[in-house]
Amino acid sequence: MWAAYAAAHPEAVADPEHTVEHFGDHEALADELLDLVLSGRKRATAELVAEFAARGDRMPRIGSHWIACDGRGAPRIVIRSTELRLxxxxxxxxxxxxxxxxxxxxxxxxxxxxxxxxxxxxxARGAEWRESDEIVLERFLVVWPPEHADRRA
Known part of the structure; x- marks a missing residue:
């Protein structure tokens, strides 16, 4: 999937790094949230800064890409971050x-x-959540495959 996107949009992938992940913390939730993205309704997501650190993942950047998988780990779409705030x-x-x-x-x-x-x-990772914990608020566009891509992608 990434190779096809990069071949079609070489200007968009100056930084070839991307992540491969899914929404949520279990299969059913991953599929439910992915369906919201595929329907065009969901164009934002939120994750605790501490969760990125616990997984050893880089924080997203504006323009960074990730491949969103379904609950079984099959890649479905490429997403590009357009807005981030803590x-x-x-x-x-x-x-x-x-x-x-x-x-x-x-x-x-x-x-x-x-x-x-x-x-x-x-x-699940032995921590306690607090309302003061930092959250990454991310808005995104779906950029691949063409049948799911946002028009302005």
Whole structure:
């Protein structure tokens, strides 16, 4: 998938580094969130800074790419980061929650769902989640394959 994208858009891959990952922390959630992206509704995601560090992953950069896989690890799309900012939990706004498009897209649903998610993922690595933890808020475009790519990609 990466080779096909790079061949079609060599100007977009000046930095050939990219990550391969999936949304969420289990197969069903990965598929659910990927479906939201494929439908065109979801164009943002949020991850704790501490989670990147715990996995040994580089922090995303504007213009960086990642291959999003389904819950079984099959690559489905290439995503390009277009906006990044750091925040804490109270600093997330309704516009970001709507762009993340989970549940009903409201800030209240975003807070409820992410509170549960980060409590679960932090506990799984032996940590305790706090609302003051730094969060990477990332907006993105789908850039490959062409049938899923955003028009402005």
């Amino acid at each position: 925040s804490d939990f109270p600093g997330v706004d309704a516009a970001f929650a709507a762009d993340e498009a989970e549940d009903d897209g409201s800030l209240e649903a975003w807070r409820e769902g992410h509170r549960r998610y980060w409590q679960r993922t932090c506990a």
